[in-house]
Amino acid sequence: MTEKSRWLYETAQRVIPGGVNSPVRAFKSVGGSPRFIQSAFGAYLIDADGNRLIDYIGSWGPMILGHQHSHVLASIQSALTEGxxxxxxxxREVELAMMVTKLTGMEKVRFVSSGTEATMSALRLARAVTGRDYILKFRGNYHGHADGLLVEAGSGLMTNEQKLQARSAPSSAGVPQAYAGLTLVADYNDPEGLAQLLRDRGNTLAAIIFEPVVGNAGVLIPTAEFIDVLHSAKEQGILLIADEVMTGFRLSPGGATERLGLKPDIITWGKIIGGGLPVGAYGASAEIMDFVSPMGPVYQAGTLSGNPLAMAAGIGTLQTLRDNPEIYEKIEDYTERLEQGLLLAAAQAGISVCVNRIGSMLTMFFTEGPVQTYQDAVRSDTRLFAQWFHEMLNRGVYWAPSQFESIFVSAAHNERTLEHTLQAAASAFLTIKSQSQG
Structure with a gap:
């Protein structure tokens, strides 16, 4: 750890719980202390001591164009001069809403200030529309930290626990069991189990909320059979909520919904929709969205909802993606070559890994594949991953500091960053192999 980052971390722990404002940043799953970031540009982060790191986090997804993209900055600066x-x-909120509805096929959208707000509001809306109380989520899917959704959630919670809990058991202290009991849990990519649950409890469910592509148990890609059973739930009056906070506008202009041919009733968004500024949104048909106040009885409000800076950043980002559709092909090609390079380097070092990739999202699991479910993911060797993570960091590559996260490629990544990354990976694999034999 660098000198200034160490001082900042020690100071932060005295005034911020754990020294961080979001748990996975604390490096608990990989050990050591976090780097504090001073600035970023393109595909790089600069830490507090001036070290340059290739960034594969991208602020956990929003920076699809890279850091400090000129069009996004110009859009924010224009808004800044007006308040x-x-x-x-x-x-600006009208302009962004028109862009989002056109790209996604949803008829109306409501902006909020975070992905958690978006999913929380979408569930309240679904309960109001259906008149039912129960919801269903999938083990390892993370939908923000609202009480009813912190049940068998993913990412940082998986990292800390690494165990399967009883169904409907809260993943966090402070969540009442009675509230968690309204959330049923099924296994992602288990079509038979989902079909059985729908037969048993389908008439009690207001909604099924799901990550179309899981990014918070590592990248898990849905099977066609699983998607078919999901869609069959609509026959029982259950609303499907696609949580596209992570995948929205990343896997295609219309997100995972467009790429996978999904038919959700409600979609939630975040990250890219705000170009790196705090934002979230949820959308649906006009019939469903008109249940939201002031049109209908579902109350939801926010002082900073639709604020001009976040709207401007979102407009700048979506405009750039719209006007440069080749970006999607570029970042997917890069991520595919990254996948192949990682597999080759691991094989040459004699280390078993499985790489899951879709579009510009990728997770390398330290386990033999395939990895399709939560149970598959938790078999990963997190100790070996932690060693590899630090070897990569020492070689100037900032990977996600958890085995159970996706990394994100941006349009700013290029041949130079790819070559550096794969050389670092090959060296890191050989080092940890040598350490394990020693």
Whole structure:
């Protein structure tokens, strides 16, 4: 750990719980202490001591264009000259809403300030529309930290626990068991289990909320059979909520919904939709969205919802993606070559890994494949991953500091970053192999 980052971390722990404002940043699953970041540009982070690191986190997904993209910065700067928050309607939220509805096929959208707000609001809406109380989520899917969704959640919670809990057991202290009991849990990519649950409890469910592509148990890609059973739930009046906070506008202009041919009733978004600024949104048909206040009885509000800076960043990002559709092909090609290079380097070092990739999202699991389910993912050797992570960091590559996270490729990654990454990976694999034999 660098000198200034060490001082910052020690100081932060005195005034911030754990020294961080989001748990996975604390490096608990990989050991050591986190780097504090001073600045970022393109595909690089600069830490507090001036070290340059290739960034594969991208602020956990939003920076699909890379850091400090000129068009996004210009859009934010234009908004900044007019004021940062009004607490009243503004033209930019209308412009962004029109872009989102056109790209996704949803008829109306409501902006909020985080992905957690979006999923929480979508569930309240689904319960109001259906008149039912129960919801269903999937083990290892993470939908933000609202109480009813912290049940067998993913990413940092998996890292800390690494165990399967009883169904409907809260994943966090402070969540009432009675509330968690309204959340049923099924296994992702288990079509038979889901079909049985729908037969048993389908008429009690308001909604099924799911990550179309899981990114918080590592990347898990849905099978066609699983998607078919998901869609069959609609026959029982159950609303499907696709949580596209991570995948929205990343896997295609219309997100995972477009790429996988999904038919959700409600979609939630975050990350890319705000270009790196705090934002979230949920959308559906006009019939469903008109249940939301002030049109309908579902109350939801937010002082900074639709604030002009976040709207401007989102507009700048989506405009750039719209006007440069080749970006999707570029980042997918890069990620595919990254996948093949990692597999080759691991094989040459004699280390078993499985790489799951879709579009510009990728997870390398330290286990033999295939990895399709939560249970498959938790078999990963997290100790070996932690060693590899630190070897990569020492070689100037900032990978996600958890085995159970996706990494994200941006349009700013190029041949130079790919070559550096694969050389670092090959060296890191050989080092940890040598350490394990020693």
């Amino acid at each position: 940062v928050s009004f607490g009243a309607p503004n033209a």
